[in-house]
Amino acid sequence: MELRARVNAAIKQAMKDKAQVRLTTLRLINAAIKDRDIAARGEGREDGVDDSEVLAILGKMTKQRQESARAYEEGGRLDLSEREEAEIEIIAEFLPRKLSDAEVAEAVDEAVQEVGAESIRDMGRVMGVLKTKYTGQMDFGAVGPMVKDRLCAG
CATH class of the missing domain: 1.10.1510.10 (Uncharacterised protein YqeY/AIM41, N-terminal domain)
Incomplete structure (x- = not known):
């Protein structure tokens, strides 16, 4: 429903x-x-x-x-x-289940691969994919630094 x-x-x-x-x-x-x-x-x-x-x-x-x-x-x-x-x-009650830390890390990796992100310049595209797929399931304020670290570490 x-x-x-x-x-x-x-x-x-x-x-x-x-x-x-x-x-x-x-x-x-x-x-x-x-x-x-x-x-x-x-x-x-x-x-x-x-x-x-x-x-x-x-x-x-x-x-x-x-x-x-x-x-x-x-x-x-x-x-x-x-x-x-x-x-x-x-x-x-109306929000989907929050993802665990491991699930969030996996989602970040998938999003990075999906957009072919190679540098910090691609962060906006990665966050866009995550927001489209996982709205309400993760805290994007906490995910942003994770994405940044992942892209900087390359």
């Missing part, structure tokens, strides 16, 4: 279960998807966003909540931090 349909089904279930925090978070996800749909239609894509873009939206939402939770924790607002963590768990 595509992600959008899974989110809508989860919203209906949360309404039936009267799970308020879950329902609120799911509605935020749905609103973010619809906002991106509207922007995509403005760009001439009548069918809106696809699953890879939905994964990117979910990844961004997770990252925002992690930063907020950290800030709330530092500010001594544990109640708000716990709420952000609960939202992260709900969003994570």
Whole structure:
């Protein structure tokens, strides 16, 4: 089932279960998807966003909540931090399984071979391949230095 349909089904279930925090978070996800749909239609894509873009939206939402939770924790607002963590768990239900370190290293090697990367100048192409294939499955902030090391080591 595509992600959008899974989110809508989860919203209906949360309404039936009267799970308020879950329902609120799911509605935020749905609103973010619809906002991106509207922007995509403005760009001439009548069918809106696809699953890879939905994964990117979910990844961004997770990252925002992690930063907020950290800030709330530092500010001594544990109640708000716990709420952000609960939202992260709900969003994570729709994200694919994270790759292990070994799987990430293997994916980097495959991407380097696929584009025929030979120097650091090819880093953008390698990252593009990784983002296309592994959106939501790896932390690209951590993968970037790995790709750089791999290309510099040659």
